Amino acid sequence: MKVEFTDPPDYAHPEDWAVAYISVKTPFFKGMYGCNITTADFYPIYDSLSRLYNDLNGEAFFEDIEGNLKISIKGDGVGHFCATVKARSSFDYRSSLEFCIDFDQSYLPDMVNQLERIIKKGPDIN
Secondary structure: EEEEEEOOOOOOOOEEEEEEEEEEEOOOOOOEEEEEEEHHHHHHHHHHHHHHHOEEEEEEEEOOOOOOOEEEEEEEEEEEEEEEEEEEEOOOOOOOEEEEEEEEHHHHHHHHHHHHHHHHHHHHOO
């Protein structure tokens, strides 16, 4: 899954909001959609994923304010994780893609670093 930011929308506060394009690719499905997202949406998952990286046991959550993307990551305490994802376009809330991805602790440092970049730079991530 990939989140790419473009220029902030004209009607929003540039320091808070940005247009994001969410790309989802699994072995059987792929898709892309745009949504508006705030930098503040990333703080909870950054904090919980940082704790999860240190403890390996617990959960980390992401949900943007408009409900376009939900991610729940659960750790088993020994370095195995499961991410449950629901991707939904704001243009049609009836259509969504839900899937689970298993991964190990070696992916966490890059995730935490990317989230830190988003939080520090805000919508001007590119």
